[in-house]
Amino acid sequence: MSVDYLSIKSLHVDYLQKGKMITAVDSVDLSLPQSKTGVIIGPSGCGKSTLFNVLAGLNHRYSGHVLINGKVPEGGGETALILQEYGLLPWKTVWDNVILGLQLRKKTTQEIQSQAATVLDKLGLLSLAKRFPAQLSGGQRQRVAIARALVLEPKLLLMDEPFSSLDALTREEIQDFLLQIWQETKLTILLITHNIEEAVFLGNKIFVMSPGPGSIIQVVENEMAGDYELRGKVPFLEMCSSLRSLLHRREQHAADI
Ligand SMILES: Nc1ncnc2c1ncn2[C@@H]1O[C@H](COP(=O)(O)OP(=O)(O)OP(=O)(O)O)[C@@H](O)[C@H]1O
Numbered sequence: 648m649s650v651d652y653l654s655i656k657s658l659h660v661d662y663l664q665k666g667k668m669i670t671a672v673d674s675v676d677l678s679l680p681q682s683k684t685g686v687i688i689g690p691s692g693c694g695k696s697t698l699f700n701v702l703a704g705l706n707h708r709y710s711g712h713v714l715i716n717g718k719v720p721e722g723g724g725e726t727a728l729i730l731q732e733y734g735l736l737p738w739k740t741v742w743d744n745v746i747l748g749l750q751l752r753k754k755t756t757q758e759i760q761s762q763a764a765t766v767l768d769k770l771g772l773l774s775l776a777k778r779f780p781a782q783l784s785g786g787q788r789q790r791v792a793i794a795r796a797l798v799l800e801p802k803l804l805l806m807d808e809p810f811s812s813l814d815a816l817t818r819e820e821i822q823d824f825l826l827q828i829w830q831e832t833k834l835t836i837l838l839i840t841h842n843i844e845e846a847v848f849l850g851n852k853i854f855v856m857s858p859g860p861g862s863i864i865q866v867v868e869n870e871m872a873g874d875y876e877l878r879g880k881v882p883f884l885e886m887c888s889s890l891r892s893l894l895h896r897r898e899q900h901a902a903d904i
Pocket of ligand 1: 697698
């Protein structure tokens with residue numbers, strides 16, 4: 648029996664805003680086995696980032712049960728979070744951005760040098776090590792953000808709309824790149840996207856969220872994910888189409904209430 652690496656049961660998060668309680672997510676149930684990819688898709692404001700803040704250990708004010716590898720999320724450690732804007736420090740070079748986390752973990756200079764060089768080399772970024780983020784393309788910046796996360800050897804990679812600011816072709820290249828990273832490292836990956844094709848291309852499990860306060864309204868098991876040749880194939884297009892209909896129906900239903 649496979650034990651879920653990530654397990655969320657009855658998650659509920661409220662925010663207090665100007666004296667009023669706002670429910671951001673309600674009754675969220677989600678599970679993901681180790682070394683699988685999960686994609687969360689849902690309308691704006693349904694609570695996707697709220698969910699990630701809990702998983703990244705940044706928000707402890709929730710009710711329900713959340714376990715990552717059997718432990719309550721505390722941040723750091725085995726979990727890495729990559730944000731939409733990449734989170735790179737503009738005044739630091741690629742190299743200095745990548746080694747930051749290792750320095751914070753008080754690694755020796757030798758360990759830092761060797762781990763950073765290995766990851767940058769693997770991701771084809773060594774030649775860019777002395778550049779600053781502003782001197783990189785969007786796709787290169789995204790790869791540096793992935794390098795910065797991977798150098799810490801996480802077991803769970805959380806990515807919050809990581810490719811949303813990339814043009815269509817670069818986006819596909821980076822999706823392929825992420826697939827390659829996943830196949831090599833067998834990381835568990837949970838990714839948020841608004842893009843249906845991306846969800847079907849990358850997600851072994853696709854979690855569809857309802858409009859806010861969000862909950863998971865459908866889980867699509869997707870054995871096709873992980874195939875580089877998938878885009879354009881009939882089953883891929885069919886799954887995208889049915890996911891699109893589901894999301895439209897749900898938005899229409901919410902608008903009618
Ligand atoms: N710090 C906060 N204080 C008060 N309300 C918040 C806070 N953060 C989020 N919210 C509210 O909680 C709800 C969920 O927000 P969240 O950012 O998690 O949604 P999302 O699905 O990630 O949205 P998007 O797709 O637009 O990024 C929204 O109604 C939002 O206004």
